[in-house]
Amino acid sequence: xxxxxxxxxxxxxxxxxxxxxxxxxxxxxxxxxxxxxxxxxxxxxxxxxxxxxxxxxxxxxxxxxxxxxxxxxxxxxxxxxxxxxxxxxxxxxxxxxxxxxxxxxxxxxxxxxxxxxxxxxxxxxxxxxxxxxxxxxxxxxxxxxxxxxxxxxxxxxxxxxxxxxxxxxxxxxxxxxxxxxxxxxxxxxxxxxxxxxxxxxxxxxxxxxxxxxx
Amino acid sequence: xxxxxxxxxxxxxxxxxxxxxxxxxxxxxxxxxxxxxxxxxxxxxxxxxxxxxxxxxxxxxxxxxxxxxxxxxxxxxxxxxxxxxxxxxxxxxxxxxxxxxxxxxxxxxxxxxxxxxxxxxxxxxxxxxxxxxxxxxxxxxxxxxxxxxxxxxxxxxxxxxxxxxxxxxxxxxxxxxxxxxxxxxxxxxxxxxxxxxxxxxxxxxxxxxxxxxxxxxxxxxxxxxxxxxxxxxxxxxxxxxxxxxxxxxxxxxxxxxxxxxxxxxxxxxxxxxxxxxxxxxxxxxxxxxxxxxxxxxxxxxxxxxxxxxxxxxxxxxxxxxxxxxxxxxxxxxxxxxxxxxxxxxxxxxxxxxxxxxxxxxxxxxxxxxxxxxxxxxxxxxxxxxxxxxxxxxxxxxxxxxxxxxxxxxxxxxxxxxxxxxxxxxxxxxxxxxxxxxxxxxxxxxxxxxxxxxxxxxxxxxxxxxxxxxxxxxxxxxxxxxxxxxxxxxxxxxxxxxxxxxxxxxxxxxxxxxxxxxxxxxxxxxxxxxxxxxxxxxxxxxxxxxxxx
Amino acid sequence: xxxxxxxxxxxxxxxxxxxxxxxxxxxxxxxxxxxxxxxxxxxxxxxxxxxxxxxxxxxxxxxxxxxxxxxxxxxxxxxxxxxxxxxxxxxxxxxxxxxxxxxxxxxxxxxxxx
Numbered sequence: 001x002x003x004x005x006x007x008x009x010x011x012x013x014x015x016x017x018x019x020x021x022x023x024x025x026x027x028x029x030x031x032x033x034x035x036x037x038x039x040x041x042x043x044x045x046x047x048x049x050x051x052x053x054x055x056x057x058x059x060x061x062x063x064x065x066x067x068x069x070x071x072x073x074x075x076x077x078x079x080x081x082x083x084x085x086x087x088x089x090x091x092x093x094x095x096x097x098x099x100x101x102x103x104x105x106x107x108x109x110x111x112x113x114x115x116x117x118x119x120x121x122x123x124x125x126x127x128x129x130x131x132x133x134x135x136x137x138x139x140x141x142x143x144x145x146x147x148x149x150x151x152x153x154x155x156x157x158x159x160x161x162x163x164x165x166x167x168x169x170x171x172x173x174x175x176x177x178x179x180x181x182x183x184x185x186x187x188x189x190x191x192x193x194x195x196x197x198x199x200x201x202x203x204x205x206x207x208x209x210x211x212x213x214x
Numbered sequence: 215x216x217x218x219x220x221x222x223x224x225x226x227x228x229x230x231x232x233x234x235x236x237x238x239x240x241x242x243x244x245x246x247x248x249x250x251x252x253x254x255x256x257x258x259x260x261x262x263x264x265x266x267x268x269x270x271x272x273x274x275x276x277x278x279x280x281x282x283x284x285x286x287x288x289x290x291x292x293x294x295x296x297x298x299x300x301x302x303x304x305x306x307x308x309x310x311x312x313x314x315x316x317x318x319x320x321x322x323x324x325x326x327x328x329x330x331x332x333x334x335x336x337x338x339x340x341x342x343x344x345x346x347x348x349x350x351x352x353x354x355x356x357x358x359x360x361x362x363x364x365x366x367x368x369x370x371x372x373x374x375x376x377x378x379x380x381x382x383x384x385x386x387x388x389x390x391x392x393x394x395x396x397x398x399x400x401x402x403x404x405x406x407x408x409x410x411x412x413x414x415x416x417x418x419x420x421x422x423x424x425x426x427x428x429x430x431x432x433x434x435x436x437x438x439x440x441x442x443x444x445x446x447x448x449x450x451x452x453x454x455x456x457x458x459x460x461x462x463x464x465x466x467x468x469x470x471x472x473x474x475x476x477x478x479x480x481x482x483x484x485x486x487x488x489x490x491x492x493x494x495x496x497x498x499x500x501x502x503x504x505x506x507x508x509x510x511x512x513x514x515x516x517x518x519x520x521x522x523x524x525x526x527x528x529x530x531x532x533x534x535x536x537x538x539x540x541x542x543x544x545x546x547x548x549x550x551x552x553x554x555x556x557x558x559x560x561x562x563x564x565x566x567x568x569x570x571x572x573x574x575x576x577x578x579x580x581x582x583x584x585x586x587x588x589x590x591x592x593x594x595x596x597x598x599x600x601x602x603x604x605x606x607x608x609x610x611x612x613x614x615x616x617x618x619x620x621x622x623x624x625x626x627x628x629x630x631x632x633x634x635x636x637x638x639x640x641x642x643x644x645x646x647x648x649x650x651x652x653x654x655x656x657x658x659x660x661x662x663x664x665x666x667x668x669x670x671x672x673x674x675x676x677x678x679x680x681x682x683x684x685x686x687x688x689x690x691x692x693x694x695x696x697x698x699x700x701x702x703x704x705x706x707x708x709x710x711x712x713x714x715x716x717x718x719x720x721x722x723x724x725x726x727x728x729x730x731x732x733x734x735x736x737x738x739x740x741x742x743x744x745x746x747x748x749x750x751x752x753x754x755x756x757x758x759x760x761x762x
Numbered sequence: 763x764x765x766x767x768x769x770x771x772x773x774x775x776x777x778x779x780x781x782x783x784x785x786x787x788x789x790x791x792x793x794x795x796x797x798x799x800x801x802x803x804x805x806x807x808x809x810x811x812x813x814x815x816x817x818x819x820x821x822x823x824x825x826x827x828x829x830x831x832x833x834x835x836x837x838x839x840x841x842x843x844x845x846x847x848x849x850x851x852x853x854x855x856x857x858x859x860x861x862x863x864x865x866x867x868x869x870x871x872x873x874x875x876x
Contacts, residue, residue, distance in 0.1 A: 010739075011324075011331035011408070021333045021407045023824075027831040028399045032437040034835035035842075039441035039471050042843050043456065046467055046850050054462075064788070071784050079777040082768075082818045089767050128454035140461040147454045151445065195818045202810045205784075206803040210791035214799075406827065434838045470846045521841055525849065535857055537849035 007183050015183060022185040026192045037155065037200055044148045044207065047141070054141030056212030058134070061126060062149070063117060067209040070113050071201065077106035078198040085191045088174075088184035096187070097174050103194065104167045107160055114157055121146070149208055156204060159197050166190050235638070235735040250335035251738055253636070256321035258342050263309050263317065264705075266349060269356075270304035273297050275698065278660075278691040286678040294677035295362035296378065302365030303383065307390050308349055310617055311479065314486035315397055316345070318628045319425045321636060323401055325729035325736065326419050328410025328745045333403040341396040348390030355382040364675065366476070369457035369468040373449040380450055384443045391436045391443075394482075398432030401425050410728070412747035416510070419727055419751050420503065423510045424489025427517040431478045431485075434521065439475035442468065466531055473524035481520040483617060484584075485513060487624030488555055491577050494627055495559050496752040497725040498574035499566025503752050505558040512551035519548040529600045538597050545595035552588055556581060571723075572646040576627030579654050583619025587612055590665065605675070608668025614661045623653070626704065634718030638735040639711045645703060653700035659693025726752055768817065776817045783810050 005015055012018040048055045084099035125133040126146055134142040170190055173179065179187060236253045246254060277297050280288040289297065320338065324331050332338050355361055361383040363372040372380050405426050409418070445456050446468070455461030457468045496503050503509060525533055525541030559581055568574070590612040594600050603609065634640050663686040668674075672683050679687070721730040732741055787806040795802065816822040821832050855862045 009335075011329065011333065011335060013744075017407055021403050023828065024403045024406055024831065025334060025399060027828060028402055028433055031433050031831065031835035031838075032395050032399075034839055035434060036437035036441050038835075038839035038842060039438045039445075041839070042471065042846055043445070043467055045843055046464065046846065047462070049847070049850065050464075051462060068784070068788055072781060075777065075780045075784065078780075078814060078818055079773060082773045083770055086767060086770060086773070129452045140455070143455060144462055147448075147456050151448060151456075155441075155444075192819055195814050199811050199814055202814070203804075203807050206787055206791070206807055210787065210803055212799075213791040214794040434834075438842065464850075466849070467846070470849065471842075474842050474846075521838065522845070525845070532853075534849050534852040534855060536852040536855050536862065537845070540845075540848070 005183060007178070019185045019188075022189050023192075026189045030192065030196050033159075033196060033200075037152070040148065040152050040155065041203070041207075044152065047144050047148070048207075048211075051138075051141040051144070052212075054138035055145050057136065057138055058142040058145035058149075059208065059211035060213070061121075061124065062209045063120065064209050064213070066113050066117050067205055070110050071205045073106050073110045073113070074198050074201050077103045077110070078195050080106065081191050081194045085184070085188050088179050088187040089181060091181035093174060093177060093179070096179065097171055100167055100171050100174065100187075104164055104171070107164050107167070111157060111160060111164075114153065118150075121150075152204055152208070156197065156200050159200070163190075163194050163197055166193070233733065234737065235733065236738045237638075237735050239738050248339075250331070250339055252320050252324055252332050252335065252338055253736065253738075255338050255342055256317050256319075257636070259312060259316040259320065259345070262342075262346060262349065263312050266304050266308040267701075269353075270301050270309055271698065271701070273301035273304070274694065277301060278694040280677050281679075281687045282684075282691045284679050284681045284684050284687075289677065291677055292362060295364075295675070296360035298675055299361050299364050300356055303352065303361075303387065305617075306365060306479070306483075307387055308345075308352065310483045310621055311394060312345060312397075313483075313621070313625050314490060314628065315401070315425060315428055315482075316341075316393075318421075318490065318625075318632060319401065319428075319486060320397070322632065322729055323404060323422065323425055324408070325732070325740050326422055326727060327405065327408060327413055328728050328741060328747065329404065329408040330739050330741070332400045333408060334400050337396050338400055341393045341400070344396070345390055345393035348386045348388070348393065351386030351389060352383055353386075355379040355386060358382065366472065367443070367446060367468075368472075369446065369449070369465045370459070373446055373457055381447050384447050388440055388443045388447075391440045394432045395436050398429035398436075401429040402433065405429075410745050410747055416507065417747055417750055418510075419489075420492035420506070420509050420513070421486075421489040423513045424485045424492070427513040428482050428485045430514070430517045431482050431520065435475040435478040435482075438471055439479075442471040442475075445471075466528065466533060469528050469531055469533075470524070473527045474521070477524040477527065478517070478520045480613070480616070481516055483621050485516060487580065487621040488513065488552075490624045490628035490631075491559060491580050493725075493727070494573045494577040494631055495562050496754065497631070497723050498571060498577070499563050499568045500754045501562055501566035501752075502750070502754060503558065504561035504564075505554075506751065508554055509558050512554045515551040516548065519544070519551070523548050523595075526595055526600070529597055530604050542595055542597040546592065549588060549592055549595070552584075556585055556588075570647075572641070572643060572650055573627045573631040575647060575650040575654075576623045576630065579623045579650070580620055580627065583615050583623065583657070587615030587620055590615065603668055605673055606668035607664040607672050607674055610674050611661050611664035611668060614664070619657055619661070626650070626653070629704075629708075631723070632729075633708065633711070634722050635729060635734045635736070637712060637715075638718050639715035640718050640722065641704075641711045641715060642707050645707045649700055649703035649707070652696060652703065656693050656695075656697030656700045660690050660697050661693070663687070663689045663693075726754060768820065768823070772817065776813050780810055780813060 007018075008015055009018060012021065080099045080102040084096055084103060087093075087095035087099055121127055125131050128143050128147045128150065132139075132143050132146070136142075167190065170187060173186070236251055246258065249255060249258075276289070277294070280286070280294060280297075286294065320332070358379050361376070361378040361380055363376050363378070363380060367380070367384070405418075405422060448454060449456050449458065455463045457463045457465050459465065492503055492509060523541055523545040525537050526545045529538050529542075590608070594603065594609060594612060630641060630646060667683055667686050667690075670683065672679050718734045720733050722734075723730075728741075728745055728747070729736075731745060783806050787803055790802050790806075791799065793799075815832055819832075821828055852862075854864050856864070
């Protein structure tokens with residue numbers, strides 16, 4: 001290749017090597033994310049096994065409808081993200097921007113619903129700490145449940161906010177025609193990140209919302 | 215098989231002909247603080263970790279001063295708790311974990327594989343800034359009165375009862391963890407995707423294998439301690455009961471999550487050191503490494519097995535007996551790959567043409583002291599014996615033999631070996647050998663008595679002790695003062711050498727390895743042309759053993 | 763990227779399957795299967811995750827190395843969970859000459875919970 005692509009960094013020999021490095025890099029980062037959330041899941045597993053009754057009762061205070069809607073919304077955003085990557089791969093700038101914006105919209109809806117849920121918890125005195133009030137003998141363990149609920153969904157929400165920020169940067173770059181069929185690694189990398197955040201919720205939803213609903 | 219491509223060359227122009235290299239290509243603070251050159255970033259790390267080393271060392275000095283007398287007469291017990299906590303935190307997170315990977319690894323990994331830089335140079339710079347930010351938080355905590363929980367942050371003391379700057383310190387450690395993660399990520403991707411043509415996995419220098427294995431641990435372990443620290447901060451700040459027994463929480467859960475990272479962390483600290491030793495032993499015996507494949511696989515085995523043994527820190531914390539047995543057996547297993555390495559290094563020396571330059575002195579020191587440290591680790595892995603020596607000076611001596619007698623000696627050996635490459639200057643060999651000797655003597659005088667103290671029952675983390683232990687404590691403190699002097703000597707002559715040291719050629723040690731095939735100091739792009747590798751690592755010709 | 767383009771139709775199929783599985787997992791939650799409830803819920807979540815990884819994240823069409831990277835994180839999490847749980851579940855085990863016995867007193871005796 002006699003002329004270097006403007007996006008080819010000096011340490012790489014060609015765009016293919018650069019793309020391979022980007023993919024491995026994001027996967028290595030996702031490994032760290034799996035272990036990061038994994039610590040929370042481990043703690044949750046320990047306490048749920050020790051206190052099944054308390055966790056089931058506490059789980060009933062979560063809004064299964066809002067949680068279900070959020071699950072559908074997030075899966076939908078993964079779908080639009082996959083379509084965005086496909087558009088980038090095909091060199092379709094307008095479709096890329098449209099799907100990126102759709103992903104952002106769905107992500108924002110998800111966060112909006114989470115805000116509603118959190119405000120309900122606040123009103124019901126289910127936020128762990130000095131104001132926590134829970135009927136019945138399982139109050140201490142229920143507070144454990146809600147500690148994990150807020151820690152896990154809160155950490156997840158932080159990752160979504162970061163994802164939205166990255167997506168907005170991508171939209172800007174796509175608008176300025178930075179991507180093409182031979183260079184779209186940032187879109188693919190962001191897609192991988194976004195799908196991972198979806199996977200975390202795929203586990204959070206049944207584990208937090210669907211205990212003992214019978 | 216050709217010998218043309220990477221034969222040892224020594225005919226690059228010296229500093230008599232002005233030449234552009236990575237140090238003089240541009241000047242000014244901005245060119246350093248905004249650099250993406252892995253070599254400059256390595257030097258940024260060198261400066262910052264050295265600062266932290268002396269800070270951590272200062273805390274050690276006060277500790278050893280206090281321990282010269284049986285009574286707690288120099289500092290109050292609360293202050294003493296803060297001293298050993300800060301000493302541990304700073305030495306582990308801000309010196310040992312970054313040291314070899316961030317200084318030598320950053321400098322050499324691209325060069326050893328024939329690349330122009332790491333895969334993600336800007337991420338590399340970000341790593342350093344994150345390290346500095348985390349360090350600032352921790353320094354802030356120190357200035358505001360420190361933290362007294364022990365570097366292990368055990369709950370419920372850290373979450374509920376401590377009156378010190380736990381959250382501030384926890385934030386500092388949390389932030390610095392990401393520096394580690396990003397460095398590991400960079401190394402893994404670089405080694406997978408940017409090796410020069412002909413450089414297959416089994417032609418890689420063992421330094422690269424060691425850093426690859428270390429990076430695996432950084433990626434897999436650090437995030438767990440990160441989230442654990444977040445939970446401690448949440449519990450302490452919001453008074454929620456994740457580890458609080460009164461609310462049904464389990465303090466031992468904290469310990470599981472904490473040690474899942476912190477045990478593999480010790481392998482983060484020793485694996486790069488072992489990588490350095492492989493390079494030094496081969497060069498200074500003019501011989502191929504014995505059992506290359508075994509050492510390469512052992513590095514990965516240590517990284518993997520190291521994740522299965524963390525419960526040996528918890529034998530006496532009410533972990534189940536069953537789990538204790540499992541962790542004990544696995545801890546014996548993890549010693550095997552380390553032993554294989556020591557055997558192989560020793561076999562490499564056999565019939566080699568051994569010379570005793572300073573790097574080799576440090577390598578010899580490493581092999582002896584690491585062996586002692588490693589064997590005493592087996593004492594601790596033995597569940598029944600650990601019950602008696604847990605939380606005594608036996609443990610303290612064990613890990614200092616590995617971390618100081620092992621890791622720091624390897625770091626110094628590597629620094630001396632690659633100093634001419636990094637700076638274009640030689641250090642003064644006479645002073646360097648003196649420094650190595652003083653360090654060796656000071657180290658053993660400091661820490662060998664501690665094995666005895668621990669075995670006799672002196673607990674760790676106490677600033678007062680029964681009078682019969684005083685003699686051994688005084689010996690240890692005397693050793694510490696000698697060790698301190700020993701560390702100052704290289705500081706002085708390394709700085710001196712930057713201005714007055716002999717100008718170094720491209721390959722003053724006539725060593726094998728791609729990093730020696732480029733001038734000292736190297737140009738920014740490392741190589742004028744991407745090298746092509748056609749031979750095995752450490753391909754020292756048999757004739758070299760008899761000086762042909 | 764060197765791997766083939768996945769068609770939007772396939773993406774839609776995966777999306778629809780994910781929605782169906784979500785419906786299934788919610789419905790099954792309302793049926794009492796005892797301890798199997800958790801198993802079923804986790805299995806469905808696992809299947810959904812597999813679909814996202816293989817198709818949305820293109821792992822199905824990626825190199826062996828990517829497969830390894832994708833799997834190793836989950837494997838390591840399994841190690842963390844398995845060994846931690848093995849401690850938690852065997853707290854009451856006491857070594858006896860002929861194996862293990864379960865002590866009668868639980869360490870959680872004074873916290874109200876079966």
